[in-house]
Amino acid sequence: MSRIYVGLAGLNAIYLVTGYALLYATGLARLRVRDLRLVGLAYLAGWALMGVLLSFVVMAGIELRPIVVIAAGLLAVVVCAAAARRRPNRLPPFAARAWSLPAVVATAAGGAFIAIAAVSALVTSWASAWVPELDLLSAWLPRAEIVFYLHRIDPSQWASFIDPWYPPLVPVSYGTTFQFIGGFHPSLLPFQQTLLGISFILAVLALLDRYVPRWISFPSLALLMTTPWFWWRLQSLMPDPTLSYLLGAAAVVIVIWLYEPNGAWIALGVVFLGAAALAKLEGYVFGAILVATMLVAAFVRHRRRALPGLLLFLGPAAIVPWRLWLATHDVTTTNPDFNTPRLSSPTFLADRAGALVHSIKLLLVRPWGAFDPTEVILVAGFIVLICVAPRIPVIAAATLVSLGLMIVALATTYAVSRMNLDAYFNYSANRVGGTFVVAFATLAPLLLGLALRERPAAQGVETWEAEPESTAAPSAPLPAATGQGA
Amino acid sequence: VLATGIVVFELATTAWRTTTVSHTLVENVRKPPMLVRDADVDPFAFYAPTFAMVAAQHAVPRNATYTIVTGTERKALAAGLFTDIYRLWLMPRRYTTDLQLADWAITYFKPSEIIGRKYIEEIGLGPGVNAVKLAPNIRP
Numbered sequence: 119m120s121r122i123y124v125g126l127a128g129l130n131a132i133y134l135v136t137g138y139a140l141l142y143a144t145g146l147a148r149l150r151v152r153d154l155r156l157v158g159l160a161y162l163a164g165w166a167l168m169g170v171l172l173s174f175v176v177m178a179g180i181e182l183r184p185i186v187v188i189a190a191g192l193l194a195v196v197v198c199a200a201a202a203r204r205r206p207n208r209l210p211p212f213a214a215r216a217w218s219l220p221a222v223v224a225t226a227a228g229g230a231f232i233a234i235a236a237v238s239a240l241v242t243s244w245a246s247a248w249v250p251e252l253d254l255l256s257a258w259l260p261r262a263e264i265v266f267y268l269h270r271i272d273p274s275q276w277a278s279f280i281d282p283w284y285p286p287l288v289p290v291s292y293g294t295t296f297q298f299i300g301g302f303h304p305s306l307l308p309f310q311q312t313l314l315g316i317s318f319i320l321a322v323l324a325l326l327d328r329y330v331p332r333w334i335s336f337p338s339l340a341l342l343m344t345t346p347w348f349w350w351r352l353q354s355l356m357p358d359p360t361l362s363y364l365l366g367a368a369a370v371v372i373v374i375w376l377y378e379p380n381g382a383w384i385a386l387g388v389v390f391l392g393a394a395a396l397a398k399l400e401g402y403v404f405g406a407i408l409v410a411t412m413l414v415a416a417f418v419r420h421r422r423r424a425l426p427g428l429l430l431f432l433g434p435a436a437i438v439p440w441r442l443w444l445a446t447h448d449v450t451t452t453n454p455d456f457n458t459p460r461l462s463s464p465t466f467l468a469d470r471a472g473a474l475v476h477s478i479k480l481l482l483v484r485p486w487g488a489f490d491p492t493e494v495i496l497v498a499g500f501i502v503l504i505c506v507a508p509r510i511p512v513i514a515a516a517t518l519v520s521l522g523l524m525i526v527a528l529a530t531t532y533a534v535s536r537m538n539l540d541a542y543f544n545y546s547a548n549r550v551g552g553t554f555v556v557a558f559a560t561l562a563p564l565l566l567g568l569a570l571r572e573r574p575a576a577q578g579v580e581t582w583e584a585e586p587e588s589t590a591a592p593s594a595p596l597p598a599a600t601g602q603g604a
Numbered sequence: 605v606l607a608t609g610i611v612v613f614e615l616a617t618t619a620w621r622t623t624t625v626s627h628t629l630v631e632n633v634r635k636p637p638m639l640v641r642d643a644d645v646d647p648f649a650f651y652a653p654t655f656a657m658v659a660a661q662h663a664v665p666r667n668a669t670y671t672i673v674t675g676t677e678r679k680a681l682a683a684g685l686f687t688d689i690y691r692l693w694l695m696p697r698r699y700t701t702d703l704q705l706a707d708w709a710i711t712y713f714k715p716s717e718i719i720g721r722k723y724i725e726e727i728g729l730g731p732g733v734n735a736v737k738l739a740p741n742i743r744p
Contacts, residue, residue, distance in 0.1 A: 122640060224611055231618045238629035245632040250647045255688040260695060267696035278699065279691075302695070305643035334607055337614040344621035494617050498610050505606050566607055 122306065125298035130161070130313065132191040136198075137164025140389065143198035144382035145207035155327075158320020162367060163386060165314060166393035167194055168294075169287045170436060173396045176290055177443045181269040184297050207381050209328075221333040228336025235343045236316045243308035243353040250304075254355050256280050258288055263302055265293025273447035282449050285440045287396035288357040308353035311360070315352040318363035319343055322560045325370050329377070330567025338563040341495060347552055357398050358549045362556040364394035365404055369520075369557045370564055372412045372430065376513055377568055379420055384429050391433020396440065399453075400528070400550060406434040407523045415516035470533050477529035480543050499558040506569035513568065517561055521554055648689055656730025657693045663727045663735035664708045669698045671706035675714030686712050709736045 137160030141147035147156050171190045176182050260279050264272055265286075276282055295310055296302050319339050326335040342348055351359045368390035375383035391409065394401030409430040416424035444451040507514040528550060535542055638646065645654040664670055672690055674683035690710055691699050700706050703720050713732040716723055725737035 224615065227615055228618070231615075231622050234622055234629070235625050238625045238632075241629055241632045245635045245637075247643065247647045250689075252685075252688075255685075255692055260692050263692070263695035275698070303640050303644050305640055305646070334611060337611045337618065340618045341614040341621075344618050344625055346621070346624075349621075349625060494613065498613065501606070502610065566610075570607065 122299045122301075122303065125300060126295075126306065126310070129187075129295060129298040130310075132187065133164035133168055134161050135164065136168055136191050136194045137161055139195040139198035140164065140167055140385070143201045143207075144385045145202075145209050146382055146386075156324050158317040159324045161317035162314065162321040162363065163389055165291075165317070166364060166389050169291050170389065170392045170396060172290050172294060173285070173287045173436075174439060176265065176271050176286060177439050179270065182265055182290065182293065182297070183269055187294055187297070209380055209382055210378070215331075221331065224333035225336045228333075228338075228340040231340035232319060232336065232343050235340070235349060236319070239312045239316065239349060239352045240309065243312040246308075246353070248305050248308050248353070248355060251354075251356055253280075257284065258355065258357065259292070259304060261286070261289035262292030262296065265290055266296035266302060269297075271443075273449050277449045281453070283444060283451055283453060284399060285396040285402075285437060287393060288360060288398075292355075304355070307355050311355060312352045314363060315348075315359060318367060321367055322370055325367070325374065326560075326564055326567065329374065329571065330563050331570070334566055335563045338559065342556065342559040345495065345555075347555065351549075351552070356549060358552060361394055361398045361401050361550075362553040364390050364397060365401065365408070365553050366556040366560045368394060368405065368433070369408060370560050372408060373513060373517065373561060373564055373568075375427065376412055376416050376419065376516065377510075379416070379423055379426070381426065384426060387430050388433045391430065392436035395434050395437045399437075400531075400553070402434050402437040403527050404524045404553065406431075407527060408520050409434065411516050411520035411523065415512050419512050466534075474529055474533040477532040477543070478525065480529075480532075480540075480547065482525070495555055495559045495562075499562040502562040502566050506565045509569040509572040510565065514565060517565065521557060524557075525551075525554060651685065651689065653730045653733075656733040657690065659727075659729040660690065660694060660710060660733075660735055663729065664694060664697055664710075666697060668707045669700050669705060670694065670708040670710060671700050671703050672710045672712065673703065673714050673719045674712045683712070703738075704741055706738060709738055710734070711736055 134157070138147055138149065138153070138156075140163050141153075141156055141160055142149055147153040147160070168187070168191060171194060172182060172187065175186060175190060180186060257280050261271075261276060264275050268275070271286060292307060295307060299306060319342070323335055323339055348359075368387050371383045371386045371390065375387065387409075391401075391405040394405050409427075413424065413427050413430070416427050441451055443449075503514055503518055532542055532547070645657060648654050648657060672687045674686060694710075697708075703709065709716075709719055709721070709723070710729075711719060711734045716726050716734055716736045719736065721741075722739040723736045724739050727735040727737075729735055
């Protein structure tokens with residue numbers, strides 16, 4: 119039994135150390151006591167970075183064993199330390215915050231709700247039975263066992279389970295956990311997943327903290343955290359919640375980069391997008407849409423200073439080695455539903471046009487009917503998006519377009535499927551579509567915070583070092599924002 | 605004003621939701637702890653006797669190739685779901701759909717005598733579930 123707990127602690131320590139190394143390399147962390155506030159961001163980033171690295175390790179044919187995991191973690195730490203030494207990156211210092219009693223009360227209430235929900239989720243994931251969902255039994259867990267027992271991806275075993283084209287990060291992550299705890303114990307995975315979900319919330323709070331008053335960010339994230347859709351799925355072993363964390367975090371850092379171009383955000387974005395691409399096919403599609411849309415906005419806002427943003431495409435490109443591995447090992451590379459002859463047929467596309475419209479309608483309305491607080495998130499998000507548009511038009515438009523295109527992309531997936539549309543939708547939509555809700559819930563407070571910073575300087579309210587939305591010319595840094603006034 | 609309105613609305617909704625979350629917390633704190641090995645198989649108890657799954661792990665050698673043969677005498681569990689659960693539980697043993705290539709067969713409500721191959725050993729795993737060691741195939 120002690121092997122299990124020591125193994126879990128050891129693996130989580132590796133994620134944490136790797137994550138802090140990445141934050142150190144990007145200049146976000148200085149490895150001081152106050153960097154403890156970045157613990158969630160460090161865990162999420164470390165988990166994503168290790169997931170990508172270990173996926174590449176198994177694709178390269180290297181046997182995945184605990185010693186290899188430790189070596190990969192050490193390698194990541196050394197590379198990050200070397201990068202920090204050779205090309206140190208600096209971010210603008212935190213702005214001083216004024217305080218007021220209502221702001222402190224709202225922040226404290228939001229924090230308390232988040233803490234209660236987090237403790238409850240951790241206890242529930244430890245004490246309750248894990249949920250053996252159908253895809254979990256027939257695809258994700260067996261593949262994790264392949265990684266655990268065989269220490270590699272055996273092509274014939276891998277292809278003997280459904281949907282072999284799905285990328286390997288989640289099975290590799292679960293298989294790594296089994297190796298560290300010394301056995302196939304699916305009942306312990308919900309605890310790990312819950313840790314990941316809580317780290318996501320803490321990561322977003324830390325990321326927003328630079329730009330958004332806490333009395334806005336804490337209640338917003340508390341609402342997401344306690345939403346039934348989100349809270350119950352914290353312990354789900356399906357890859358969809360993981361995908362929503364990775365894409366949500368990626369969306370936040372990319373919007374921040376759009377506002378304040380800095381290499382740190384690009385580095386984090388590449389890691390989160392890479393992990394999302396290797397977690398599920400939707401991660402690669404949604405990630406590419408997000409990067410393409412935000413890059414267009416970045417070129418509008420920053421002209422040539424946006425060029426480094428092209429590096430963000432490295433994230434979705436993480437899928438390329440996987441496609442090569444599939445092709446090299448004669449494993450089916452794509453879902454037959456998306457074969458080119460089928461999708462390029464005009465008669466087929468005309469035939470499915472009605473299904474596409476139906477899918478979009480379902481996606482916008484149906485999945486959230488049973489979850490009232492989710493509708494609150496969506497309605498509040500739309501109100502925020504409309505209201506901030508006059509102050510940060512480019513960022514608001516880019517956010518709306520990227521989320522809209524993701525919804526169309528997902529609806530297309532349902533529309534072209536051979537499965538019965540409504541049955542497929544009922545099984546999958548609120549699981550996969552939840553990614554949009556998470557992205558919306560995390561982006562809404564960020565947009566609100568950025569809009570508050572964009573108030574005219576003549577009124578005595580300050581902006582960050584980034585230029586105002588209305589002009590592309592660099593502007594001089596203004597005095598620190600209070601971050602508390604609405 | 606917009607931000608304040610949204611925050612008040614969010615806090616009110618969150619407070620309402622937190623009552624449910626807190627109830628769940630209290631319920632789970634009161635639950636007796638479960639051994640990890642029991643917790644691993646516990647969710648399957650809803651579908652089938654879990655002792656048959658655990659017994660199958662002991663009966664079939666780890667390096668064996670096995671198949672699953674389901675019958676129609678009784679349908680306590682859908683054949684597809686039975687196969688998924690046992691394939692998951694019997695890893696890293698190699699599964700094949702071809703009875704002729706298998707060393708062992710897990711039979712589910714199917715008499716061992718009529719599975720289509722001779723066998724040399726039958727181990728009862730649970731109600732309607734057997735592990736059958738198949739006789740070597742004599743190939744021409």
